[in-house]
Amino acid sequence: MASVTTIPATAPRAAAETPRWSAFRVLGIGVGIFFIAMSMNKIQWLSQPDLLLNRFVKWAPVDSAPVRWYLQHIAIPAAPLLARAIPIGEFSVGVAFILGIAVRPAAILALFLVLNFHFGTGAFFAWEFLRDGTGPPLLAALIAMAIA
Numbered sequence: 001m002a003s004v005t006t007i008p009a010t011a012p013r014a015a016a017e018t019p020r021w022s023a024f025r026v027l028g029i030g031v032g033i034f035f036i037a038m039s040m041n042k043i044q045w046l047s048q049p050d051l052l053l054n055r056f057v058k059w060a061p062v063d064s065a066p067v068r069w070y071l072q073h074i075a076i077p078a079a080p081l082l083a084r085a086i087p088i089g090e091f092s093v094g095v096a097f098i099l100g101i102a103v104r105p106a107a108i109l110a111l112f113l114v115l116n117f118h119f120g121t122g123a124f125f126a127w128e129f130l131r132d133g134t135g136p137p138l139l140a141a142l143i144a145m146a147i148a
Contacts, residue, residue, distance in 0.1 A: 024148055025100060031141050032097030035110060039090035042083075049083030059121060067122045075120055089113055097145070107145035114138055 045052050056079055060071040075082065089109060096106035114134065123129045130136060 028097040032094040035090045035094030039087045042087040045083040045087055049080040052083040053079040064125055104146055107142050111142040
């Protein structure tokens with residue numbers, strides 16, 4: 001009787017994971033660069049939190065009722081804290097994505113930041129949101145990084 005050589009179950013799995021890992025590393029680096037660039041646009045907020053507060057005050061009167069409530073009751077009172085937390089959070093998740101460290105928690109935090117931004121600006125309620133590069137493509141990338 002001829003002997004049958006079996007292939008360990010881990011060999012195909014390891015081979016199958018290599019391309020996926022590489023694709024997610026490329027995605028992480030690209031999204032990480034995006035978040036670091038976004039944080040650099042907000043670096044002034046660290047010393048001048050009124051810059052963010054002024055945005056909230058400007059957005060509030062023109063937005064829908066739920067967004068206006070959110071801005072008036074959550075975002076505006078928390079503006080001094082958010083003005084520091086947002087750029088630091090964006091920079092931190094960018095570094096985490098680029099280095100490949102704590103990618104899932106970073107993706108969840110980044111998803112929260114992006115969803116919060118889109119809700120606060122009222123973007124979710126505009127047709128243009130579907131064509132915005134920081135909309136569905138970024139959200140899909142973050143969700144993929146969070147669950148992969």
